[in-house]
Structure formats: C-alpha cells, structure tokens
Amino acid sequence: xxxxxxxxxxxxxxxxxxxxxxxxxxxxxxxxxxxxxxxxxxxxxxxxxxxxxxxxxxxxxxxxxxxxxxxxxxxxxxxxxxxxxxxxxxxxxxxxxxxxxxxxxxxxxxxxxxxxxxxxxxxxxxxxxxxxxxxxxxxxxxxxxxxxxxxxxxxxxxxxxxxxxxxxxxxxxxxxxxxxxxxxxxxxxxxxxxxxxxxxxxxxxxxxxxxxxxxxxxxxxxxxxxxxxxxxxxxxxxxxxxxxxxxxxxxxxxxxxxxxxxxxxxxxx
Amino acid sequence: xxxxxxxxxxxxxxxxxxxxxxxxxxxxxxxxxxxxxxxxxxxxxxxxxxxxxxxxxxxxxxxxxxxxxxxxxxxxxxxxxxxxxxxxxxxxxxxxxxxxxxxxxxxxxxxxxxxxxxxxxxxxxxxxxxxxxxxxxxxxxxxxxxxxxxxxxxxxxxxxxxxxxxxxxxxxxxxxxxxxxxxxxxxxxxxxxxxxxxxxxxxxxxxxxxxxxxxxxxxxxxxxxxxxxxxxxxxxxxxxxxxxxxxxxxxxxxxxxxxxxxxxxxxxxxxxxxxxxxxxxxxxxxxxxxxxxxxxxxxxxxxxxxxxxxxxxxxxxxxxxxxxxxxxxxxxxxxxxxxxxxxxxxxxxxxxxxxxxxxxxxxxxxxxxxxxxxxxxxxxxxxxxxxxxxxxxxxxxxxxxxxxxxxxxxxxxxxxxxxxxxxxxxxxxxxxxxxxxxxxxxxxxxxxxxxxxxxxxxxxxxxxxxxxxxxxxxxxxxxxxxxxxxxxxxxxxxxxxxxxxxxxxxxxxxxxxxxxxxxxxxxxxxxxxxxxxxxxxxxxxxxxxxxxxxxxxxxxxxxxxxxxxxxxxxxxxxxxxxxxxxxxxxxxxxxxxxxxxxxxxxxxxxxxxxxxxxxxxxxxxxx
Numbered sequence: 001x002x003x004x005x006x007x008x009x010x011x012x013x014x015x016x017x018x019x020x021x022x023x024x025x026x027x028x029x030x031x032x033x034x035x036x037x038x039x040x041x042x043x044x045x046x047x048x049x050x051x052x053x054x055x056x057x058x059x060x061x062x063x064x065x066x067x068x069x070x071x072x073x074x075x076x077x078x079x080x081x082x083x084x085x086x087x088x089x090x091x092x093x094x095x096x097x098x099x100x101x102x103x104x105x106x107x108x109x110x111x112x113x114x115x116x117x118x119x120x121x122x123x124x125x126x127x128x129x130x131x132x133x134x135x136x137x138x139x140x141x142x143x144x145x146x147x148x149x150x151x152x153x154x155x156x157x158x159x160x161x162x163x164x165x166x167x168x169x170x171x172x173x174x175x176x177x178x179x180x181x182x183x184x185x186x187x188x189x190x191x192x193x194x195x196x197x198x199x200x201x202x203x204x205x206x207x208x209x210x211x212x213x214x215x216x217x218x219x220x221x222x223x224x225x226x227x228x229x230x231x232x233x234x235x236x237x238x239x240x241x242x243x244x245x246x247x248x249x250x251x252x253x254x255x256x257x258x259x260x261x262x263x264x265x266x267x268x269x
Numbered sequence: 270x271x272x273x274x275x276x277x278x279x280x281x282x283x284x285x286x287x288x289x290x291x292x293x294x295x296x297x298x299x300x301x302x303x304x305x306x307x308x309x310x311x312x313x314x315x316x317x318x319x320x321x322x323x324x325x326x327x328x329x330x331x332x333x334x335x336x337x338x339x340x341x342x343x344x345x346x347x348x349x350x351x352x353x354x355x356x357x358x359x360x361x362x363x364x365x366x367x368x369x370x371x372x373x374x375x376x377x378x379x380x381x382x383x384x385x386x387x388x389x390x391x392x393x394x395x396x397x398x399x400x401x402x403x404x405x406x407x408x409x410x411x412x413x414x415x416x417x418x419x420x421x422x423x424x425x426x427x428x429x430x431x432x433x434x435x436x437x438x439x440x441x442x443x444x445x446x447x448x449x450x451x452x453x454x455x456x457x458x459x460x461x462x463x464x465x466x467x468x469x470x471x472x473x474x475x476x477x478x479x480x481x482x483x484x485x486x487x488x489x490x491x492x493x494x495x496x497x498x499x500x501x502x503x504x505x506x507x508x509x510x511x512x513x514x515x516x517x518x519x520x521x522x523x524x525x526x527x528x529x530x531x532x533x534x535x536x537x538x539x540x541x542x543x544x545x546x547x548x549x550x551x552x553x554x555x556x557x558x559x560x561x562x563x564x565x566x567x568x569x570x571x572x573x574x575x576x577x578x579x580x581x582x583x584x585x586x587x588x589x590x591x592x593x594x595x596x597x598x599x600x601x602x603x604x605x606x607x608x609x610x611x612x613x614x615x616x617x618x619x620x621x622x623x624x625x626x627x628x629x630x631x632x633x634x635x636x637x638x639x640x641x642x643x644x645x646x647x648x649x650x651x652x653x654x655x656x657x658x659x660x661x662x663x664x665x666x667x668x669x670x671x672x673x674x675x676x677x678x679x680x681x682x683x684x685x686x687x688x689x690x691x692x693x694x695x696x697x698x699x700x701x702x703x704x705x706x707x708x709x710x711x712x713x714x715x716x717x718x719x720x721x722x723x724x725x726x727x728x729x730x731x732x733x734x735x736x737x738x739x740x741x742x743x744x745x746x747x748x749x750x751x752x753x754x755x756x757x758x759x760x761x762x763x764x765x766x767x768x769x770x771x772x773x774x775x776x777x778x779x780x781x782x783x784x785x786x787x788x789x790x791x792x793x794x795x796x797x798x799x800x801x802x803x804x805x806x807x808x809x810x811x812x813x814x815x816x817x818x819x820x821x822x823x824x825x826x827x828x829x830x831x832x833x834x835x836x837x838x839x840x841x842x843x844x845x846x847x848x849x850x851x852x853x854x855x856x857x858x859x860x861x862x863x864x865x866x867x868x869x870x871x872x873x874x875x876x877x878x879x880x881x882x883x884x885x886x887x888x889x890x891x892x
Contacts, residue, residue: 009713016704016718018754105715113715129742149719150752152704157713167695167703203509209704210508211754224506227752234760237744241767248774255781262788266795 007112009157015166016155018211019059020222021051021103022148025124028094029143043094045124049101052088054150054211054222055204060085061165062108062153067115069102071095098122105153111162113155123147150222152209169207342367347400352409360400414444415500425499430482431492435459443493454486487526494521508701515698706755718753725765736772737765744768 025047028035033046051066053059060083068091070077081089103118123145126137137145158166204210212223346365349357417426422433431439438459446452459482498521501514510518542550695705726734738748750757 012707012709012711014706014708014711016706016755018704107715111715116715116717118717129747149749150754152718152754154716154718155714156708156711156716167699167705170699170702205702208508208702210702213506213509222752227754227757230751230757231760233746234757234764237741237746238760238764238767240744241740241764241771245767245771245774248771248778252774252778252781255778255785259781259785259788262785262792266788266791 007159007161009159010163011157013158013163014154014156015158015163015209016152017059017062017166017209018054018150018152018222019051019063020054020148020150021049021118021120022146023047023049023101023120023122024148025122025145027124027143039094042096044096046092046094047122047124048090048092049103049120049122050088050090051103051105052090055220056088057204057206057208058086060087061169061207062111062155062162063089063105064108065089065106067102067104067106069104071097071099095124098124108162108165110159110165111155112159113162118151120149121147148221166207170205348403349400350403350406352403352406357400410447412444412447414440415497417496417500421500421503425503426496428492428495432461435461436492436496439489439493440496450486450490454484454489457484457489459484485526485530487529490529491524491526494524498522507698510698512698519697718755718758719750721758722750722753722761725762729769733769733772736775737768740768740772 025045026033027045028043035043049068051059051063064083066081066089068079068081070079070093074093074095079091081091083089099122101120101122103120104115105118106115107113126134126143126145127147128134128137155162155166204212211227212220214225215221215223343364344367345362347360347362349360351357353359422436426433426436428436439453439457442453442456446456498518501510501518501521505514507515507518695703700706726737729737742748750761753761
C-alpha cells in the first residue's frame with residue numbers, strides 16, 4: 001500500500017525504447033532447409049516470430065513476457081515466452097498458411113503497466129507493392145521472407161520506480177562534481193567511464209533508447225541512416241503533394257470559371 | 270640528596286642559588302666539544318654566550334669533476350622553424366652539443382667530413398641544406414575552427430543578426446588569433462560589402478554603405494560558440510558523443526552572453542570601488558551573517574519552546590491509571606512521549622502540536638472505557654493528522670503502541686515524501702540516450718509510436734482512408750513507415766496534413782467536374798432545342814408556365830419532369846440542383862432526359878463509392 005502510494009506517475013514525462021518485431025520465414029528445401037522428421041506433409045515453411053531490441057540489445061529489463069497468439073488450427077496456439085536476459089523473445093513454428101499473429105507484451109512488474117497488444121501478419125510468401133519487389137524478395141537468400149517492423153515502445157508518465165529502471169544502466173550516473181571540474185581532469189575521467197560503458201556492435205548503449213548510426217547489412221536494417229532516408233522520402237513526397245495541390249487548385253479555378261460561364265449562358269437562354 | 274630535592278619534596282619555593290645552577294650546567298656542556306684547541310678558561314670568558322669563533326679550515330675544496338672526461342664538443346648548427354610557415358626559407362644557427370651516439374653523430378661526422386674534405390661533395394652539402402627543425406616548432410598549435418559548406422550554413426547556421434560573410438570573417442579571425450578573444454575583439458573590423466556594386470570603385474562612393482555593427486566580445490563569442498556547437502551536432506548527434514565531447518558541446522550551447530556581460534560588469538565594479546566602500550561592504554556582510562545567525566538561534570529556541578509546550582493531553586479520563594497496571598501503562602506512555610520528543614526536536618515539523626493534539630484528546634474523551642477502540646481510533650486520527658499536515662504524531666495517552674506504529678508509518682511516509690525531489694536530474698545527454706522527453710498532455714500508460722499513425726487513419730472515414738492510401742501509393746510511399754521514430758512520424762504527420770488537403774481538393778474538383786458535365790449537357794440540349802424545335806417550344810411554353818404555377822410540387826403535366834424531380838430529391842447533395850434543373854426544364858419546355866440521366870449517374874457513383882469505402886474499412890481493420 002505504502003509502496004504504491006510512493007510510486008507515483010511522473011507527470012508530463014515520456015520515455016521510449018525502440019524495438020523490432022516481425023517474422024522470418026523460409027520454405028522447406030531439401031538442400032538449404034531440410035524438413036525435420038515429424039512435420040506434417042502439407043507444411044511448406046518454417047518460420048519464426050520474434051520481439052527483440054534494436055541491434056540485438058537486451059530488452060528484458062522492461063519487457064517481462066511476450067504472448068504470441070497463433071492461428072487456432074495450430075495446436076496449443078497461445079504461446080507464452082518468458083524473458084531470458086540477453087535473448088530475444090522468439091518462437092519457431094512450421095506451417096503452410098499466412099495469418100495474423102497477436103503479440104501481447106507484458107511489461108516488468110515494476111512498471112505497473114497493463115499489457116499491450118500488437119498485430120503482425122505472418123508472411124510466408126514474397127510480398128510487395130509491385131511485382132519487382134516481390135521478385136526481388138523471391139531471389140533473396142534462398143527464399144527467406146522477412147517481415148520486420150520497427151516500432152518504439154513509449155511509456156507515458158511512467159511510475160517512478162520504473163523510470164528509475166529505464167534511466168539507469170546505460171551510462172554511469174552523472175556526477176555534478178566531474179562536470180564542473182577542470183577540463184583536463186574531466187576529460188580523463190570521461191575516458192575511463194567510456195570504457196566501462198557497454199556498447200553493442202552498432203554503437204548502441206545497453207539499456208538505452210539509441211539506434212545505430214549506420215546500417216550493417218541486411219540483418220540490421222534499422223538505423224539513423226534509414227531514418228534519414230525515410231525523412232528525405234517523406235519530404236520529397238511533401239513537395240510533390242504541394243505541387244499536386246497547386247495544380248489541382250489551378251485546374252479548379254479554370255473549372256469554376258467554365259462553370260460560371262456555362263451557368264451564365266444557361267441563365268441567359 | 271640536595272637541599273633542592275628537599276625543597277622539592279616539601280613543595281617549598283626554591284631559593285636563588287638552586288634554580289640557575291642546573292641550567293648553567295646544561296648550557297655550558299653543549300658547545301664545549303665543538304671547539305677544539307681552545308683553552309677551557311678562554312672559553313669560559315664568554316660566560317653564558319659562547320665566543321663566536323669560526324674554526325679555520327685549512328684544506329682546499331674538493332675537485333668538482335672527479336672524472337676527467339674529454340671536453341664536451343659544441344657545434345654551430347643550422348635550424349629552421351617549421352612553425353614560421355616560410356618553408357624553411359629562414360635558416361638560423363645555434364650552438365648545439367655534439368653527442369657521440371644517435372642521429373646527431375651523423376651530423377657531426379658530416380661536419381668533420383666537410384672540414385676534412387674542404388668544400389666537400391654536393392651530396393654532403395645537400396644534407397647540410399636540410400637543417401633540423403626547431404624543437405619549439407611543436408608548440409605552434411593550430412586552433413581547430415569549425416568548417417561549414419554553403420549548404421550547411423543555409424540549413425543550420427542562419428542568423429538574422431549575422432551574415433554569412435561576417436561569420437566567415439569572424440571564424441577567420443578566430444583562427445588567426447588562436448581564439449584569443451581580446452585580440453579578436455580588438456582587431457574586429459568588419460565592413461559589410463555594399464549590396465549592389467562589388468568591384469567598381471565609382472559605385473562605392475555613391476552606394477549606401479551599411480554601417481558596420483558594433484560587436485562586443487560577448488556577441489562574437491556567442492556567435493562563434495553557436496556555430497561551433499551546431500557544427501559539432503551536425504557531425505555527430507549529441508547522443509553519440511563521448512563524454513568530454515558532450516561536455517564541450519553543452520558548454521558551448523549554454524553560453525549566455527548576457528550573463529557573461531554581467532559577470533564582467535560585476536568584476537569591473539569590484540575592481541573600481543574605493544577602500545571605504547570595500548570596508549563598508551565587508552561590514553555589511555558581517556552584519557548580515559550575524560542577523561542570520563541570530564534568527565536561526567531564535568527559531569531554534571522558539572521551536573524548542575513549542576516542543577516543551579507539547580505536553581501529553583491530561584484532560585482524558587484518569588480512571589485507567591488508578592490501577593497498578595494503569596500506572597505501568599502511564600510510565601510507558603511517558604517514556605514513548607519522551608522518545609517522540611527527542612525525535613521531534615531532531616526533525617522539527619512545520620505545523621506543530623495544537624493541530625494534532627485536539628483530535629487525540631477528543632477521541633480519548635469519547636471512548637474512555639474501551640481501550641481497544643481508542644487504540645483503533647487514535648490510530649486513525651493519527652492517520653488523519655498525517656494526511657492533513659505532515660505532522661509527527663503526538664503521544665497518545667491512551668496507549669503507546671498505536672503511536673509508535675503510527676510514527677513508524679510516519680517515518681516511512683516522511684521517507685517516501687522526500688523521494689520525489691530526490692529523483693535524479695538527468696543531463697541533456699542522458700535524456701537523449703534514455704529517450705526521455707517532456708510533453709504537455711500525455712495519456713499515461715504504454716503505447717507504441719506507430720499507434721499515432723493508426724489514429725490518424727482511424728479518425729478519417731472509410732472513404733477518405735481509401736482516398737488517402739491511394740494518394741500515398743501514388744507518391745510511391747510504402748503502406749507502413751519503415752522506421753516510425755519521433756522525427757519520422759512528425760514528418761509523416763506534416764505529409765498527412767498535405768495529403769488530406771489534396772484529397773479534399775480533389776473531391777471538390779470532382780464535384781465541379783460533375784457540375785460542368787451537367788451544364789454542358791444542358792447546353793447541348795438547349796442548342797438542339799433551339800435548332801430543331803423552335804416552334805414546339807412556343808407551343809409548350811404556356812403549359813410549362815402552368816406547371817410552375819402549380820407549385821412545382823411534382824404533379825406537373827410532364828411525367829418525365831416529375832420523375833426528374835424525384836431523382837433530384839433522392840440524391841442528397843444534388844437536391845437543389847435537381848430542383849433547379851426541373852425548373853429550368855419547365856421554363857424551356859423541354860423535358861429532356863438529360864436531368865434524369867445525370868442524376869442517375871450521380872446515384873450510381875455514390876453507391877460505388879460507398880461500396881469502396883466498405884472495402885477500405887474492412888481492409889483497415891485487417892491491418
């Protein structure tokens with residue numbers, strides 16, 4: 001009781017963590033992906049659904065459990081994966097059909113937050129908006145079909161204890177003394193600290209909300225670089241839309257004029 | 270045993286002869302062995318002060334150089350200074366010690382060789398031509414001044430007060446003078462180029478020359494730090510900086526010219542005040558200190574007084590204390606109150622006793638007999654008091670246990686109440702690393718970034734959703750954002766606004782198209798009517814007017830016309846138009862089928878749209 005009271009929500013504060021969820025499917029193939037014994041004949045693919053951190057960083061400090069709800073026809077279709085520190089939440093299955101997976105995220109108990117739900121469509125076959133995209137996917141790495149989504153888990157107004165968890169661990173706690181200290185001393189200390197800090201290959205601090213600066217191959221498609229690309233794309237699209245709006249407006253003016261003329265004519269007649 | 274010892278034992282004051290004797294002995298004994306060859310009698314002549322005699326030393330100083338090495342050789346060697354930046358054009362010479370090992374030996378041998386061989390070969394001359402670099406050249410450290418391209422300047426460094434030219438000029442000076450701000454400020458003389466005529470001399474005389482701005486050192490610094498910090502951030506986002514880098518970045522970013530100016534002003538004032546003023550200031554400061562100390566002491570005393578006044582309430586029933594058990598109870602109570610008092614004096618409370626003592630006494634009055642109940646009651650009142658004003662519980666005379674429990678709870682509460690301010694303040698870098706941000710309105714609880722975009726969709730009607738998705742795919746955007754980060758979603762929202770505006774425009778434009786089509790068809794009808802049936806027109810004119818007089822309620826003579834009208838009414842948007850159309854038709858005596866046709870067309874298009882919207886709604890649900 002007393003604990004809960006002390007554990008207040010921090011107003012107007014929001015904190016986020018990037019993560020990736022999605023599926024990876026590969027067709028059975030006698031050479032590259034042989035069918036293990038005991039799998040029904042009609043199963044054509046093996047696939048995996050996962051929830052993990054960006055750059056394979058640990059997310060178990062805020063995510064306690066993930067429930068994957070698969071298609072009802074699959075035996076034991078509600079699967080619960082509990083956190084193993086440092087490991088992604090993943091589930092491997094085989095099958096023949098695509099369906100929507102319901103992913104339910106259970107947060108660590110300290111968060112006092114209710115579970116949230118994500119939906120993800122399992123992709124077994126190459127997809128895309130155009131035929132070329134599909135073709136490209138088909139040729140990729142033995143027919144592996146990836147459907148990965150980047151998202152950010154936002155905790156709005158977290159409880160204090162949870163906030164404490166979310167804001168520690170990546171860096172040594174800031175000390176007022178070192179910051180004000182002499183430049184030389186500060187530098188040296190900073191250097192020492194930097195070494196203690198745990199970073200992933202992409203330069204992401206453990207337990208932080210960072211994403212890598214650059215892409216490192218197809219296994220790590222989400223980075224600042226990709227983000228910049230996307231922003232560029234959106235900006236270009238915006239310019240295009242503005243052009244289109246202008247054009248439409250001009251056309252409309254013409255049309256209105258024409259309509260007026262026609263109406264005037266009609267009135268005259 | 271001397272008389273002195275006797276005196277000592279009897280604790281009598283010692284007489285004259287006793288005291289000085291031992292001290293004299295001690296004094297004389299010390300210097301004696303030092304002076305040899307001097308008669309004791311002569312030495313004693315000095316009495317208490319020994320004679321100052323410096324013993325004569327009759328041997329020479331030791332040789333300083335025990336080992337007799339050959340004399341060190343020095344040579345006159347040429348050197349250049351690369352820091353001069355004249356590519357070694359100036360060659361100076363200085364004496365340098367010749368050593369027997371390492372690189373200099375070569376030079377020494379060369380020198381010797383040259384001497385031996387007279388003018389020597391050109392090869393050796395070549396070697397001589399490359400003199401050593403001065404040992405002090407390494408101290409010529411160049412300051413790293415931020416660089417930017419034209420594009421970077423335009424996207425990041427625009428400033429109303431500073432032109433690019435002036436910024437360039439400032440950075441140039443900063444480089445030239447190695448960031449010595451006093452120098453930079455002193456030499457700063459930027460004359461902006463006249464806007465029109467650049468090169469022509471004649472123009473400058475007539476053109477209005479903008480007056481150069483007077484820049485203070487703080488202005489210069491502020492601009493420089495602004496540029497440097499921004500360029501730093503452009504090259505490396507803040508959360509990826511190492512700690513020293515970030516500290517530098519933060520320092521430059523937080524540079525406040527106003528504060529700097531004030532600081533200097535203060536310093537100037539302090540320097541220029543007179544001695545009297547300084548003394549007065551000092552005394553004033555002392556005075557303040559004294560006043561503060563006094564108030565503190567006064568407060569302390571007052572607090573203590575209040576604590577003393579906080580006695581256990583005595584107006585309760587005393588029956589409970591009449592038995593021996595009761596007395597025991599009382600003793601315990603008093604002890605706990607004592608303890609409480611101690612705690613209270615350690616942790617003084619803001620709103621003191623009268624507040625809390627009242628409910629307690631009231632409770633004990635109402636329930637004098639039932640002890641258990643009073644326990645519970647006092648516990649609850651304590652809780653209340655706790656809620657009302659953060660008061661440490663006063664002692665309850667009824668029973669010690671609840672108070673201690675309550676005070677325990679209080680302590681806990683006190684601890685937790687202190688927690689919020691203890692929440693760590695994150696630095697800016699930490700905030701970025703941990704993804705912390707502040708917003709005005711937040712729905713608490715976890716959510717996903719992409720949820721925002723989903724909401725954008727779900728706020729639109731199905732039909733609009735379809736139109737927007739179509740427009741987006743027209744723009745070659747994937748249906749789902751690849752990386753819905755905060756910036757990307759913000760950018761997407763901007764785009765979303767533009768797209769919805771476009772879609773709305775298109776809708777209006779489509780409607781205009783429809784109207785134009787109607788008008789065109791009508792015009793065609795009119796033309797045909799004019800050409801083919803000029804006579805019939807006249808005949809039917811009367812009839813049409815009659816129909817109009819009927820009230821246009823649809824029971825017109827013309828069956829077709831009535832149908833027309835109905836159609837018009839059926840189509841929500843086009844009601845007026847349909848009506849107008851019918852009227853026009855009536856006027857023109859030409860019950861054309863065109864009206865019904867177009868109306869039907871509208872109807873059909875509407876149904877198609879609704880079907881489409883259903884589809885899109887389904888689709889969205891699936892997503």
